Amino acid sequence: MFRFHSIKDYHTALIAEQVTCIQAVNFYLDQISAHADLNAFLEVFAEEAMAAAQSLDSSRAKGDAMGKLHGVVIGIKDVLCYQGHKVSAASKILENYTAAYTASAVQALIDEGAIIIGRQNCDEFAMGSSNENSAYGPVKNALDNTRVPGGSSGGSAVSIQAQLCMISIGSDTGGSVRQPADFCGVIGLKPSYGRISRYGLIAYASSFDQIGIFSTTIADAALVLEVMAGADEFDSTVSQQPVPSYTKALAANNVPKKIAYFKETLEHPGLDPEMKTKTLAYITDLKEKGFEVDAIDFSLLSFLVPTYYVLTTAEASSNLSRFDGIKFGHRTKETLDDLTELYKKSRTEGFGEEVQRRILLGTFVLSAGYFDAYFTKAQQVRQKLVDLTNTLFASYDILISPTVPTPAFKLGENNHTPTEMFLADIYTVYANLVGIPAISIPLFTHSNGLPFGLQIMSAGFNETGLLSFAANAMDSRKA
Numbered sequence: 001m002f003r004f005h006s007i008k009d010y011h012t013a014l015i016a017e018q019v020t021c022i023q024a025v026n027f028y029l030d031q032i033s034a035h036a037d038l039n040a041f042l043e044v045f046a047e048e049a050m051a052a053a054q055s056l057d058s059s060r061a062k063g064d065a066m067g068k069l070h071g072v073v074i075g076i077k078d079v080l081c082y083q084g085h086k087v088s089a090a091s092k093i094l095e096n097y098t099a100a101y102t103a104s105a106v107q108a109l110i111d112e113g114a115i116i117i118g119r120q121n122c123d124e125f126a127m128g129s130s131n132e133n134s135a136y137g138p139v140k141n142a143l144d145n146t147r148v149p150g151g152s153s154g155g156s157a158v159s160i161q162a163q164l165c166m167i168s169i170g171s172d173t174g175g176s177v178r179q180p181a182d183f184c185g186v187i188g189l190k191p192s193y194g195r196i197s198r199y200g201l202i203a204y205a206s207s208f209d210q211i212g213i214f215s216t217t218i219a220d221a222a223l224v225l226e227v228m229a230g231a232d233e234f235d236s237t238v239s240q241q242p243v244p245s246y247t248k249a250l251a252a253n254n255v256p257k258k259i260a261y262f263k264e265t266l267e268h269p270g271l272d273p274e275m276k277t278k279t280l281a282y283i284t285d286l287k288e289k290g291f292e293v294d295a296i297d298f299s300l301l302s303f304l305v306p307t308y309y310v311l312t313t314a315e316a317s318s319n320l321s322r323f324d325g326i327k328f329g330h331r332t333k334e335t336l337d338d339l340t341e342l343y344k345k346s347r348t349e350g351f352g353e354e355v356q357r358r359i360l361l362g363t364f365v366l367s368a369g370y371f372d373a374y375f376t377k378a379q380q381v382r383q384k385l386v387d388l389t390n391t392l393f394a395s396y397d398i399l400i401s402p403t404v405p406t407p408a409f410k411l412g413e414n415n416h417t418p419t420e421m422f423l424a425d426i427y428t429v430y431a432n433l434v435g436i437p438a439i440s441i442p443l444f445t446h447s448n449g450l451p452f453g454l455q456i457m458s459a460g461f462n463e464t465g466l467l468s469f470a471a472n473a474m475d476s477r478k479a
């Protein structure tokens, strides 16, 4: 039977003719059908994936050079445009929308020989932490299907957890790659803001959004990042900084040694006590291994979630105004004479409750009487956080914290108040507020049997340091 360990091993097996791309695609198509109850995929591009596999197998047989992602079977979150394919942001408002062009990041994968196997379920417009906000039903955690997989990229995380594809591509505005990775026991990487082009990524909050990667090994995440990162004439906010070879950097094994953690993150009353104990034990262990680990005061912890939700809802209310039933999106079937009524009815029918809440909240914080009290204040806090981050990384290489304060919760459990759900983002939103890279790696298991991760962050554009530290941490866990 086909088994996937890493892209490198898969390529070795392809070259040795022990396996074919067709066998790989067949394996994943069977897996997706066998696990249909998880609701991880909204659509599977079965025929197309088989045709791509066929053509890759024959080009390899002819001796053609293999791309970096030759035959790598990848699932993409339903917020990434892929020309000629539906993309709905898991919303009714875009139910029958077909992408007119391909996201630059997706194109980069295809250009290196990747096979796109389908689009993955998520929270509507990437707003949520449990995948319960999808208009197409929740995704279930493969380890315990009464629990959530996390969100918003829940389908993408479960796809790695349940082996429905080799790599998933998600998006992370405030934790949507790292939090579901933590809940599902897989790796989730959010690169620096601007490391990967956002062209063709349906916008939620443009100054926070970043495409991210789910994988089972750090080496795979590094390789996929290398392929997707870099300048792009279609995104003016993407960095022009050259892309280092993350793969080579990993091989050099230059593990950063100066580590910090914010004391308040581990003292937070919302943190599960066992997760606290295990994270502290891990810190002791790091010190014994020769790392310098310092506890740093961080008085702004309680400001993170409010600042994040003021700014992201403001940006969302502006970004989502294009879905009005005229320019874009679902239009009500009712005949209405008044244009405002037509907008209202179409948007009421098309948007789910959480998306409506955020548009309202965002419009409120941007409104004339409240702009300075909320939006301007939040911008000031964001600047303060950036300054503090620059100071921190002048002395330290790596910042660590838990990824989420609790392991995966039950479906429906965290749903009674939206603020409860928002507060669970306490550890992840920081990296998006200041634009630094962050990764969640599955280091721990709770006594209730659920996995949980360690979050690792570094200075902006120091993905090499981040990945080297993460790879070392994963290897020492195995040892």
Ligand code: GLN
Binding pocket: 126, 127, 128, 129, 151, 152, 171, 172, 173, 174, 175, 176, 177, 204, 312, 425
């Ligand atoms: N849970 C956060 C939110 O709902 C993060 C979402 C994301 O990263 N896309 O906004």
